[in-house]
Amino acid sequence: xxxxxxxxxxxxxxxxxxxxxxxxxxxxxxxxxxxxxxxxxxxxxxxxxxxxxxxxxxxxxxxxxxxxxxxxxxxxxxxxxxxxxxxxxxxxxxxxxxxxxxxxxxxxxxxxxxxxxxxxxxxxxxxxxxxxxxxxxxxxxxxxxxxxxxxxxxxxxxxxxxxxxxxxxxxxxxxxxxxxxxxxxxxxxxxxxxxxxxxxxxxxxxxxxxxxxxxxxxxxxxxxxxxxxxxxxxxxxxxxxxxxxxxxxxxxxxxxxxxxxxxxxxxxxxxxxxxxxxxxxxxxxxxxxxxxxxxxxxxxxxxxxxxxxxxxxxxxxxxx
Amino acid sequence: xxxxxxxxxxxxxxxxxxxxxxxxxxxxxxxxxxxxxxxxxxxxxxxxxxxxxxxxxxxxxxxxxxxxxxxxxxxxxxxxxxxxxxxxxxxxxxxxxxxxxxxxxxxxxxxxxxxxxxxxxxxxxxxxxxxxxxxxxxxxxxxxxxxxxxxxxxxxxxxxxxxxxxxxxxxxxxxxxxxxxxxxxxxxxxxxxxxxxxxxxxxxxxxxxxxxxxxxxxxxxxxxxxxxxxxxxxxxxxxxxxxxxxxxxxxxxxxxxxxxxxxxxxxxxxxxxxxxxxxxxxxxxxxxxxxxxxxxxxxxxxx
Numbered sequence: 001x002x003x004x005x006x007x008x009x010x011x012x013x014x015x016x017x018x019x020x021x022x023x024x025x026x027x028x029x030x031x032x033x034x035x036x037x038x039x040x041x042x043x044x045x046x047x048x049x050x051x052x053x054x055x056x057x058x059x060x061x062x063x064x065x066x067x068x069x070x071x072x073x074x075x076x077x078x079x080x081x082x083x084x085x086x087x088x089x090x091x092x093x094x095x096x097x098x099x100x101x102x103x104x105x106x107x108x109x110x111x112x113x114x115x116x117x118x119x120x121x122x123x124x125x126x127x128x129x130x131x132x133x134x135x136x137x138x139x140x141x142x143x144x145x146x147x148x149x150x151x152x153x154x155x156x157x158x159x160x161x162x163x164x165x166x167x168x169x170x171x172x173x174x175x176x177x178x179x180x181x182x183x184x185x186x187x188x189x190x191x192x193x194x195x196x197x198x199x200x201x202x203x204x205x206x207x208x209x210x211x212x213x214x215x216x217x218x219x220x221x222x223x224x225x226x227x228x229x230x231x232x233x234x235x236x237x238x239x240x241x242x243x244x245x246x247x248x249x250x251x252x253x254x255x256x257x258x259x260x261x262x263x264x265x266x267x268x269x270x271x272x273x274x275x276x277x278x279x280x281x282x283x284x285x286x287x288x289x290x291x292x293x294x295x296x297x298x299x300x301x302x303x304x305x306x307x308x309x310x311x312x313x314x315x316x317x318x319x320x
Numbered sequence: 321x322x323x324x325x326x327x328x329x330x331x332x333x334x335x336x337x338x339x340x341x342x343x344x345x346x347x348x349x350x351x352x353x354x355x356x357x358x359x360x361x362x363x364x365x366x367x368x369x370x371x372x373x374x375x376x377x378x379x380x381x382x383x384x385x386x387x388x389x390x391x392x393x394x395x396x397x398x399x400x401x402x403x404x405x406x407x408x409x410x411x412x413x414x415x416x417x418x419x420x421x422x423x424x425x426x427x428x429x430x431x432x433x434x435x436x437x438x439x440x441x442x443x444x445x446x447x448x449x450x451x452x453x454x455x456x457x458x459x460x461x462x463x464x465x466x467x468x469x470x471x472x473x474x475x476x477x478x479x480x481x482x483x484x485x486x487x488x489x490x491x492x493x494x495x496x497x498x499x500x501x502x503x504x505x506x507x508x509x510x511x512x513x514x515x516x517x518x519x520x521x522x523x524x525x526x527x528x529x530x531x532x533x534x535x536x537x538x539x540x541x542x543x544x545x546x547x548x549x550x551x552x553x554x555x556x557x558x559x560x561x562x563x564x565x566x567x568x569x570x571x572x573x574x575x576x577x578x579x580x581x582x583x584x585x586x587x588x589x590x591x592x593x594x595x596x597x598x599x600x601x602x603x604x605x606x607x608x609x610x611x612x613x614x615x616x617x618x619x620x621x622x623x
Contacts, residue, residue: 035429037355037436090608094615097353097432101562102611104355105604108559116597228555232440235433278451284444291437292417295430 002142009145011261012254016152017214019253022237023159023246024206030244030305031167032199033179035096038087038103039207039234041110044226045083046076046208047215048114051127054216058129061119069131073212080208081201088200093193107228114223126222130215148217155213156250159206163246166202175199229284233260236287239294242301251303256290323471325592326585331477331546333584334484337577338539339557340564341491342532348571349508349528350422352431356413357536357561358554359442364406364537365544365553366446369455371405372398388475390460391545399541403534410533411526413438439555447551454548457541480542487538488577491531495573500527508571556600560587563603567610569620578618582606 021043028034036042050072055064087106091099114121121127133151137144166172177185178192185192215221233256241252263286267279294301339361346354375394376383382394417434464472495501503524506514515521536554543553564583568575587602610617 033427033429035432090611094611096429098566098611098615100355100429100432100436101353101559101566102607104562105559105607109601109604112598112601232436235436239433278448281444281448281452285441285448288437288439288441288444292434292441295434295437296417296420299426299430 006141006145009149013145013149013152013217014214015254015257016156017210017217018234018237018257019156019250020159020210020213021207021234022241022249022253023163024203024210025234025238026243026246026249027163027199027206028203029238030249031172031175031179032196034092034196034200035100036103036203037100037231038105038107040226040228040230041103041107042080042083042204042207043211043230044110044114046080046211047221047226048121048127049079049208050076050212051130051215051221052120054131055127055129061122069133069216072216073209076208076212077205080211081205084201084204085197088197092196092200107231111223111226114226124223126220128220130219130221132216132219152213152217159209160246160250167246232287236290239291240301242303242305244305245301245303248301248303252301321470322592323468325588327471327473329585329588330581331480331584332587333581334481335539335542336557336560336564336584337580338484338487338535338542339561340568340576340580341488341573342535343561344565344568344570344572344576345528346532347565349504350418350525352428352435353562355432355435355558356439356442357532358558359439359446360406360410360533360536361540361543361554361557362446362551363409363442364402364533365540365549366450367405368395368398368402368537368541369457369544369549371401372457385460389479390458390462390476395457399538402537402541406533406537407530410529414525414529443551443555450551452551454550456548457545476545480546483538487535488573491535492573500524504528559600560603563607566617567606569617572617572619575617575619
């Protein structure tokens with residue numbers, strides 16, 4: 001029973017860190033229509049920034065600075081936000097798919113830097129001893145697991161409520177107006193570029209936060225955590241859950257992660273060891289097919305976008 | 321040393337250029353950045369490998385090396401078969417996925433995303449079928465010929481350069497001097513107007529896929545012949561391909577080849593002077609520089 005609860009807590013905690021990433025992607029894609037194919041890069045830079053700030057001093061690399069975890073989280077958001085700002089400034093004015101190509105490159109380069117800038121990132125061995133919240137309770141697995149789940153759940157809820165508030169604010173409505181009809185929004189005097197850039201930076205910062213939260217939960221990071229596969233998973237989560245809908249982003253994250261974890265468990269239980277790499281490839285085919293099939297069959301996802309986000313419209317039309 | 325690095329860069333650059341031509345054609349005519357193009361390169365290489373090994377097993381003399389080259393006649397035949405097979409694969413993906421989204425008048429970015437999903441599916445499916453173990457067209461070792469002091473190249477490498485040069489010229493002439501080339505350019509300019517003027521848009525799109533996929537297959541076979549064949553080879557080339565296509569200017573065939581050469585040469589110089597571990601970053605740096613300084617590329621028109 002205790003095993004089950006602590007596994008459940010572990011599963012949900014990891015799923016919710018994906019949910020935070022997915023919420024960040026939803027600001028960029030769901031709300032604004034900006035296609036980011038480098039999610040792994042933004043999550044990775046957040047994880048590394050936070051690890052650098054909070055780990056105890058390590059003679060073989062720069063830092064760590066031993067700062068409190070919360071400083072690490074803020075630093076992660078700042079680092080990923082800054083990266084998003086630079087990428088956004090470079091590409092958002094250009095053709096829509098240049099952003100996709102540039103973010104794809106960002107992910108490649110972030111991974112390359114994590115691998116090769118050993119004095120900063122520890123190289124292929126990664127960074128260990130990342131302080132974990134309630135680390136002194138790690139012996140008592142159940143309490144530790146539940147407390148960590150609590151922290152991640154509260155963070156997810158905070159991000160969710162903040163984004164819901166933004167979505168329903170005038171700012172969120174302008175974003176949607178720009179996405180649906182840029183000419184009309186421009187005619188109303190809205191600076192489409194500035195709004196898109198803001199959305200891209202906010203989304204990127206949230207992805208950085210997700211990276212930091214996950215790094216502090218696991219306690220260890222390495223370059224291979226931030227491979228393109230992560231990007232694909234997060235995209236599948238958002239598309240399955242319903243892009244444009246924050247609840248859909250969270251639901252999709254938990255659902256897809258459940259299917260992923262279950263199929264991984266199934267493979268390791270059923271498939272003989274020598275065939276496991278091949279079976280894992282099939283698992284990835286499943287994610288790719290899920291993306292394509294959802295786009296074809298149900299592009300709005302399980303929970304579609306909420307059509308009306310302004311409460312004024314509802315009041316005016318007498319509904320509610 | 322520097323001469324040799326330039327030679328290696330030239331060879332890598334022609335491979336990138338061939339792939340980038342496919343990207344630039346689909347990009348300008350179908351109007352979206354196809355992330356699945358890299359997978360056509362990998363599938364093309366494996367298709368050629370499959371056909372060529374089957375031929376060599378069926379009739380051993382086909383495997384005896386031709387003249388100075390490391391491969392027998394089974395490989396050129398396998399390459400031709402692979403160009404057709406890879407083209408059919410591209411058409412299949414178009415019928416199943418892109419065509420349906422086009423028919424629904426989906427936004428460009430939905431097509432990009434579908435390509436992204438298709439890339440993941442195709443790549444992992446290939447990995448499932450052939451496992452991630454590298455494969456080779458031939459085990460024969462080749463002695464590099466001395467071309468000049470400090471400059472060596474294998475006959476295979478020189479042949480690849482010649483084939484690429486001929487293909488670029490052929491594609492360029494096809495686009496500029498034939499009816500089908502004119503139709504492609506018309507569809508790329510304005511699909512509705514082209515249709516009104518009597519161009520069969522769907523037929524043109526099919527030919528673009530076939531052409532792009534055939535070039536991808538050639539690039540895959542060259543990469544396989546000169547380096548090795550892996551399920552991830554196309555995915556690893558994707559960023560250099562996009563960098564080359566954008567550097568050359570979307571829609572320009574000579575531009576894509578020139579862009580490929582620049583990316584390949586820069587990579588070789590970076591390997592020489594900075595270190596091989598940073599090779600993958602070169603394409604990104606070039607991409608950023610182009611987007612900053614000349615987003616329309618060398619031969620492109622401002623959007």
